[in-house]
Amino acid sequence: MMTAPQSWLTRYGVVAALAALSVVAAVIAPGFFSLANVSTILLHVSINGILTLGMTFVIITAGIDLSVGSLLGFAGVLVAGALTAPGLIASVGVAGAAVVAVCIGLAVGAAVGMANGALTAYLGINPFIVTLAMMTIARGAARLVTGGVPIGFPPMGDAHFQQKIAALDALHAFGGGRIPIPGTAQGFPLPALVMLALVVASAVTLSRTRFGRYVYAVGGNEEAARLSGVPVRAVKVGVYAISGACAGLAGVLLVGQLRSGGPDAGMLYELNAIAAAVIGGASLMGGIGSAWGALTGALLIGVLNNALDLMGVQAFWQEIAKGAIILLAVLFDVWTKRRNGGSNP
Amino acid sequence: MTLLTLRGITKHYPGVTALDAVDFAVEAGTVHALVGENGAGKSTLLKIVAGAEAPDGGTMVWEGQPVTSHSPREALLRGITVIYQELALAPNLGAAANIYLGMELRRRGGLLDRGAMRAGAAAALADLGLVIDPDRPVQELSVAQRQLIELARALVRDAKLVALDEPTATLTAHEVAHLVAQIEWLRAKGIGVVFVSHRLDEVRRLADSITVLRDGHRVWTGPAATIDERTLIRTMVGRDVVFERCPPGRPAEPAPLLSVQGLVRGRSIRDVSFELRQGEILGLGGLVGAGRSEVARVLAGIDRPDGGTMLLDGRPYQPRSPADAIRAGVVYFPEDRKRQGLVLGMRIRENVTLPTLARVARGGLIRADAERDMAQGAATRADVRPPDIERRAGHLSGGNQQKVVLAKWLLTDADVLIFDEPTRGVDIGAKTEIHRQIRALADAGKAVLVISSELPELIALADRAVVMREGRVQGEIKEPLTPEAVMALAFRSA
Numbered sequence: 001m002m003t004a005p006q007s008w009l010t011r012y013g014v015v016a017a018l019a020a021l022s023v024v025a026a027v028i029a030p031g032f033f034s035l036a037n038v039s040t041i042l043l044h045v046s047i048n049g050i051l052t053l054g055m056t057f058v059i060i061t062a063g064i065d066l067s068v069g070s071l072l073g074f075a076g077v078l079v080a081g082a083l084t085a086p087g088l089i090a091s092v093g094v095a096g097a098a099v100v101a102v103c104i105g106l107a108v109g110a111a112v113g114m115a116n117g118a119l120t121a122y123l124g125i126n127p128f129i130v131t132l133a134m135m136t137i138a139r140g141a142a143r144l145v146t147g148g149v150p151i152g153f154p155p156m157g158d159a160h161f162q163q164k165i166a167a168l169d170a171l172h173a174f175g176g177g178r179i180p181i182p183g184t185a186q187g188f189p190l191p192a193l194v195m196l197a198l199v200v201a202s203a204v205t206l207s208r209t210r211f212g213r214y215v216y217a218v219g220g221n222e223e224a225a226r227l228s229g230v231p232v233r234a235v236k237v238g239v240y241a242i243s244g245a246c247a248g249l250a251g252v253l254l255v256g257q258l259r260s261g262g263p264d265a266g267m268l269y270e271l272n273a274i275a276a277a278v279i280g281g282a283s284l285m286g287g288i289g290s291a292w293g294a295l296t297g298a299l300l301i302g303v304l305n306n307a308l309d310l311m312g313v314q315a316f317w318q319e320i321a322k323g324a325i326i327l328l329a330v331l332f333d334v335w336t337k338r339r340n341g342g343s344n345p
Numbered sequence: 346m347t348l349l350t351l352r353g354i355t356k357h358y359p360g361v362t363a364l365d366a367v368d369f370a371v372e373a374g375t376v377h378a379l380v381g382e383n384g385a386g387k388s389t390l391l392k393i394v395a396g397a398e399a400p401d402g403g404t405m406v407w408e409g410q411p412v413t414s415h416s417p418r419e420a421l422l423r424g425i426t427v428i429y430q431e432l433a434l435a436p437n438l439g440a441a442a443n444i445y446l447g448m449e450l451r452r453r454g455g456l457l458d459r460g461a462m463r464a465g466a467a468a469a470l471a472d473l474g475l476v477i478d479p480d481r482p483v484q485e486l487s488v489a490q491r492q493l494i495e496l497a498r499a500l501v502r503d504a505k506l507v508a509l510d511e512p513t514a515t516l517t518a519h520e521v522a523h524l525v526a527q528i529e530w531l532r533a534k535g536i537g538v539v540f541v542s543h544r545l546d547e548v549r550r551l552a553d554s555i556t557v558l559r560d561g562h563r564v565w566t567g568p569a570a571t572i573d574e575r576t577l578i579r580t581m582v583g584r585d586v587v588f589e590r591c592p593p594g595r596p597a598e599p600a601p602l603l604s605v606q607g608l609v610r611g612r613s614i615r616d617v618s619f620e621l622r623q624g625e626i627l628g629l630g631g632l633v634g635a636g637r638s639e640v641a642r643v644l645a646g647i648d649r650p651d652g653g654t655m656l657l658d659g660r661p662y663q664p665r666s667p668a669d670a671i672r673a674g675v676v677y678f679p680e681d682r683k684r685q686g687l688v689l690g691m692r693i694r695e696n697v698t699l700p701t702l703a704r705v706a707r708g709g710l711i712r713a714d715a716e717r718d719m720a721q722g723a724a725t726r727a728d729v730r731p732p733d734i735e736r737r738a739g740h741l742s743g744g745n746q747q748k749v750v751l752a753k754w755l756l757t758d759a760d761v762l763i764f765d766e767p768t769r770g771v772d773i774g775a776k777t778e779i780h781r782q783i784r785a786l787a788d789a790g791k792a793v794l795v796i797s798s799e800l801p802e803l804i805a806l807a808d809r810a811v812v813m814r815e816g817r818v819q820g821e822i823k824e825p826l827t828p829e830a831v832m833a834l835a836f837r838s839a
Contacts, residue, residue, distance in 0.1 A: 209709045210702045217699055220688035227647065227677065227685055228699040228753065229668035287690045 013332050014279060014293070017325075018300050021307060029310035035184050037306070042192035045302035047072075047250045049195040049295060051273035052280070053202050054113075054246030056294040057239040058127070059277050060206070061219040062286025063120065065240060066131040068247040068273055070138035071112055072266030075251035077142045079105040080151040080261025083167045086160040094163065098170035105252035106245050112138065113244020117237035127240075135270065142263040152260030168259040175256015191253045195295075198246075202291035215239060219286030275322065276301055279329040300325065346373045347409075348506050348537040349394065349425075354403035356389050356561075363389040365561045366403070371506055371537040376528060378552035378569065379541045381581055382800065385558040387541050391508050394539070395427035396420035408505075424505035428495045430514065436484035441466035443483055444498045469497035473527050489520035496527060507531060508539035513547060514634055525551055543632050545574050545836050557581055578836065582800055582828040590805045591784035597625035597808065602792045603644070603662070603675075603761050608653035613639040615816035617653070621761065626783065626793045628807025630800075630831045636816040637796045638680055641763045644794075645677030646670030657761070671700055676754040680765040680796075682743070686750040689739030693729065693749050694720040696738050701756045719756065727752035728778060744775025751782060762786060763794045768802060780806055800828045 026032040051068050058065045082088060083101040092100060112134065119130045154164040178187035206212040214235045217225040226232045247266075255261045280297025282289030301322060308318045349371045356364040364386045371377050379387050392398040393405075396417040405412040407423055420427075434443045441459070444466045450458040466479045475493045483491055492512055499507050509528075513521045528538055528551060542548050548555065549569055557565040557580045565572075565580045572580075601620035608617040613636045621627050629637045642648045644655070646664030655662040657673060664670035670677070679685035687696050697720040698705065705715035720734045727748045729741075738749055747767065754762065764783060768776040783806060787793045797803045803810060809823045812834035819834040 208711055208713075210706045210711060211709060213695060213699070213702060213711065216691060216695075217688050220690045221684070223685050224688050225699065227645070227667045227679060229666075229671040230699060231668060287688070 014281065014296050014300060014329065018296060018303060021300070021303055025303065025307035025310060029307065032307065032310060035181070036186055037310075039178075039186060039189050039192065041299075041302050041306045042195075043189040044306070045298050046189070046191035046195040047254060048269065048272050048276060048301065049298035050198060050246050050250045050253070051269055052276040052294040052298045053195075053198055053291060054243030055270075055273040056277045056280070056282050056289045056291065057202070057206075057215060058243045059219075059274075059282040059284060060215050060286060060289040061236060061239050062222070062284070063127040063236065063239065064131065064274070064284070065113075065116065065243045066128065066270050067112065067116060067134035067138055068243060068250075069266040069269035069271075070135045070142065071109055071244055071247040072251040072254065072269060073261075073263055074112070074138040074142040074145075075105045075108045075248040076255045076261040076265050077146045077151050077263055078108055078261075079171075079252050079255045081145065083171055083255070084152065084154065084160075084164045086163060089160070089163045089167055094166045094170050097167045098174070101167075101171060101255075102174070102252050105248040105255075107248070109248020109251065110241045110245040113241040113247070114237055116244065117240030120240065121233035121236035139263075146261075146263045148263060150260045150262040152255070152258070171252070171256040172259055173256075175253040175258075177256075191257070194249070194253065199291050199295045202294070206291055211235070211238060216287055219288075221287075272301065275326050279326060281329075297329075347371070348373050348407070350406040351390075351393070352404045352406075354390070354393060354400045354405075356386075356393065356398065356400050362561050364393075364400070367558070367561070367563045368566075369556055369563065371539055372553075373505065373537045374532055374535045375553040376532055376538040376540050376551050378548040378555045379539060379558065380543075380545070380548060380555060380577070381558035382798075384560075384798065385581075386561040387558055388510065389561075390558070391427055391429075391510055391539070391541065394420070394425060394506075394508055396425075397427075421502065424503060425508070426495075426499035426502060426504040426506070427508040428492065428499070428510065428512065430510045430512075432488075432491050432495055434483050434491055434494060437482050439480040439482060440470060440477060440486075440494050440497070441479035443494055444469065444479075444501050446498075448502070465501060466497065469500045470494070472500060472530075473497055474523060487520075489516050489524065492516075492524065493527065496531075504536065506537045506539070508541070510541045511543065512540075513542055513544055521547070543836065545577055549574065549577075578829060578832045582832050591780055593625065593784070593808055594788040595624050595790075597622040598790075601656075602658055604656045605640075605644075606654045606656075608640065608643065608650055608655070610639060610643060610648060610650045610652075613816055614643065614650070617813065617816070617818050619811045619818060619821070621792045621794055623760070623790050623792045624787055625808045626787045626795055626806050628803040628810035628826075629794060629796045629813065630803055630810045631813035631819075631835050633798055635813040635835070637813055638765055639816075640813070641677055641765050641794070641796060644670070644675060644761070644763055646675070647677070671757055671759070674758075674760040676700075676757055676759040676762055678747075678750055678754065678762070678764045678767060680769065682746050682750060687738040687746055690737065692735050692737055693724060693741075693752075694734040696749055697723050697734070697752045697756065700753060720752075723752035723756045724749070726755060727782065742775075744779070747775070747779060751779070759791070761792045761794070763796075765796045766798065767795065768797075768799070776802075800831060803831065804828060 031037050054068065055065055079101045082104050083097055088100060089097045116131050116134055119125050120127045152168060154161050158164065175191060177190040179190060180187040206215065214230050217230050218232050218235050222232060254265055276297035277294055279300055280293030282293060304321055304325065305318050308321060347370055351369040353366045354364050355366055367390065369390065381387050389398065393400050396415045396419060405415060435446065441463045445462045450461045452458045463479045470477065473493045473496055475490060477490065483494060512524060516524065531538055540552060552569040554567065555569050555572065556563060559581060602623050603621040606618050608614055617640055631637050643650050646667045646669045662673060664673060683689060694717060698716055702711065705712050705719055724732045724734050729745055729748045729752060738746060767783065768779050783793060795806050804826055807826060809821060810826055810831060811821050812819045812831055814835055822830045
């Protein structure tokens with residue numbers, strides 16, 4: 001696995017922080033380690049966790065993707081729209097419509113992500129600006145498509161009421177489904193399983209594939225990578241496509257979970273994803289980050305929110321606590337870098 | 346009157362002695378030229394005069410008073426202005442704002458007195474023969490005009506000593522004539538001028554006295570009229586060749602592998618033709634800025650030429666990217682290892698296999714054992730010490746870093762290898778080792794092009810040399826390849 005020494009320390013520092021926080025939470029709120037609560041945390045973390053994975057790919061190349069929250073919303077309304085289109089249900093059936101809707105979510109996300117990457121890589125526009133613009137465009141498009149109201153649950157007396165409900169239920173089996181675990185009432189949430197599978201896939205991609213190696217090389221030294229024959233532009237298009245596809249998938253899961261696609265869904269989620277990636281050890285300067293770090297960062301935010309919930313702390317304090325953790329994580333990174341002689345700019 | 350006297354000035358950088366007990370003095374109303382090869386210590390000396398660097402030893406006397414503290418600000422207050430090659434102007438501001446930068450005229454109440462600054466700037470510029478709108482952003486002006494703005498800044502500050510670092514390097518003949526006239530005017534006003542230039546004809550025309558630096562030592566100081574150009578060149582380069590010459594182990598192939606005809610790119614490459622054969626090392630000589638690296642970048646597919654033809658093994662060669670060039674068998678060892686050669690945060694193994702990763706990957710997945718074996722073999726062949734391929738490139742010495750770059754390109758099995766300053770910043774032991782390896786590559790039938798600003802290195806390595814000046818090939822030297830012959834071509838006046 002490609003991690004610089006200081007991010008090694010940072011990563012285990014965050015793991016230690018996560019463990020310490022969990023112990024404190026368990027002492028204060030005895031239900032913390034119950035299977036029900038753990039699976040609730042994982043379910044709540046899964047959307048942000050998936051966005052964070054995509055974001056981590058982008059950040060390792062020294063880029064940034066501000067469009068993922070809006071893209072989640074845009075993909076979500078298209079997914080919900082396709083899912084509840086009577087014509088589609090009539091021609092491919094309820095399960096077929098759900099499959100098509102999932103594909104639409106992934107394809108739209110990946111396509112918009114590729115556009116982000118192409119504008120950054122081929123026209124040389126700063127990714128902050130490109131994805132900021134795309135954030136606004138995607139949000140506007142989501143509102144335009146829906147007329148500003150959520151798509152999904154049909155009104156009473158809708159001509160295709162039964163089919164639409166059946167289609168929403170079909171996707172809910174994915175986005176809100178649980179895998180039964182013997183001896184428990186609830187089972188394990190499917191979105192969390194999807195996230196964990198993606199963590200493994202991302203970890204393998206980043207550490208074991210040519211593409212992954214190129215991602216680190218581009219972020220570590222773009223000029224040296226280019227002179228070594230690395231297809232820098234294609235790599236950039238690739239990481240933004242991955243980030244977009246993750247946003248699309250998160251949109252699919254959210255629509256499944258809520259049985260509805262709202263035009264304002266995913267607002268500010270990009271910032272949570274950036275925060276989790278940075279807490280997980282990814283460096284905005286590029287070249288450093290990992291899939292396990294992304295998971296750890298997303299979990300830390302999720303556990304913190306959950307623990308403060310269990311303690312009955314006001315939501316406003318949770319925001320302040322999250323901000324403080326981001327600062328601490330970065331300070332820790334700076335500190336370990338200094339201790340390592342700062343050899344790695 | 347003596348304005349500035351430096352005695353026994355010494356400056357060390359890690360691993361290098363840039364200046365070794367150098368004496369230097371500037372008289373008011375004279376032009377004192379400072380000449381020497383690249384790396385002789387001229388820039389360091391100017392930085393010490395400007396207060397930008399503190400010497401490790403030696404004394405400084407300004408207008409008869411010993412100087413104890415000499416920061417850039419104190420240098421300005423004493424009346425010393427140094428104009429660097431890379432001009433220190435804010436590109437988006439106008440001439441007036443730049444001239445008064447840091448010493449703005451203000452009205453009562455603290456608001457800028459823009460009228461007074463505009464008038465002052467226009468007057469100073471007019472003295473220098475430049476009539477421009479003082480509000481026009483300087484980025485829209487020519488280099489020559491920007492230089493005059495820096496000179497105007499010195500005038501407005503009432504500078505007593507003005508130092509110019511290679512001011513004529515990028516100017517046209519007409520612009521040079523104008524600048525020379527302005528320098529003569531400054532001298533007539535009683536200002537002491539330090540003039541650094543590679544153009545020896547200018548130096549001899551303009552200077553009252555000349556100081557020659559070589560390897561951080563002052564080797565000659567005297568009146569300009571007492572030295573002719575040939576003696577001057579010999580004084581600049583006349584040192585023992587420190588490298589043993591590596592003789593070729595085989596004759597070069599008769600037919601060229603790479604031939605370049607009439608290459609043109611922008612202002613930096615104006616007309617370059619040469620041929621490169623398998624089994625030989627061709628040196629590309631010339632001064633910094635002569636366009637040598639630019640030629641290398643075109644060959645390596647980094648930049649595209651505006652004109653000219655390149656043939657590789659008899660077929661047209663037009664690389665569209667570095668990846669293209671690598672596929673065609675042309676690799677480039679960049680001048681700046683840290684910025685262009687290595688990903689410092691990555692391990693030696695990861696750096697070494699970057700261009701050849703496809704060879705140890707199956708379906709996109711890297712086979713870890715195969716990668717390790719490949720990297721280990723290359724690192725051992727390139728003599729990386731210790732051959733621990735899991736170390737990070739950023740933690741290695743300069744010599745080891747260069748060997749990692751060498752290991753990386755050895756794996757591509759390229760036919761044409763272009764080395765740009767292969768031993769810059771490398772200690773002497775590693776230098777000899779890298780030279781030996783470069784010769785071994787040529788003996789193994791590779792075609793090798795070496796760019797080096799270090800003459801002894803060029804002489805030791807190359808079988809023959811092509812010398813460039815101002816974007817053009819000035820000539821080719823076969824036997825005997827001597828420093829004097831290279832310098833004569835590199836410096837030949839226009």
